[in-house]
Each structure stands twice: as C-alpha cells, then as structure tokens.
Amino acid sequence: xxxxxxxxxxxxxxxxxxxxxxxxxxxxxxxxxxxxxxxxxxxxxxxxxxxxxxxxxxxxxxxxxxxxxx
Numbered sequence: 269x270x271x272x273x274x275x276x277x278x279x280x281x282x283x284x285x286x287x288x289x290x291x292x293x294x295x296x297x298x299x300x301x302x303x304x305x306x307x308x309x310x311x312x313x314x315x316x317x318x319x320x321x322x323x324x325x326x327x328x329x330x331x332x333x334x335x336x337x338x
Contacts, residue, residue, distance in 0.1 A: 273336065280333040288326030295319035 296319035303312040 273332070276329055277333050277336065280329045282330070285326050285330045288322050288329075292319040292322035292326070295322065 295315045300312050300315040300319070303309075303315060
C-alpha cells in the first residue's frame with residue numbers, strides 16, 4: 269500500500285488530473301452520443317459510467333496526492 273501511495277504522490281499532479289478530465293468529458297459527451305446514435309445501448313451506458321468513474325477517480329487521486337505526503 270505504501271508503494272501505491274508513493275506512486276500517486278510522485279506522479280499525480282494537476283496535468284494528470286486535467287488529462288483524466290479531458291478523457292472523461294470525451295467519453296461522456298462525444299463517445300456516448302455516437303453510441304446512442306448508432307443504437308449501441310450497452311456501449312452507451314458503459315462509456316457514461318466509465319466517464320463518471322474517471323472524474324471521481326481523478327479528483328480522489330488528486331486529493332490524495334496533494335494532501336497526503338508519504
């Protein structure tokens with residue numbers, strides 16, 4: 269567990285958070301719209317859920333990286 273925390277605190281910064289947010293908005297806004305237009309319901313719901321997981325996970329790791337120093 270200590271190794272994972274060191275990795276997060278060393279490599280997760282505002283740039284990585286912005287990449288997570290860009291990827292999540294791409295999944296939620298663009299990808300899911302294309303899937304819905306093509307009638308792919310499973311892919312539509314999956315891309316929406318993964319996009320929201322990216323947002324939550326990105327902010328959680330950013331908070332861990334900035335406030336917990338190991």
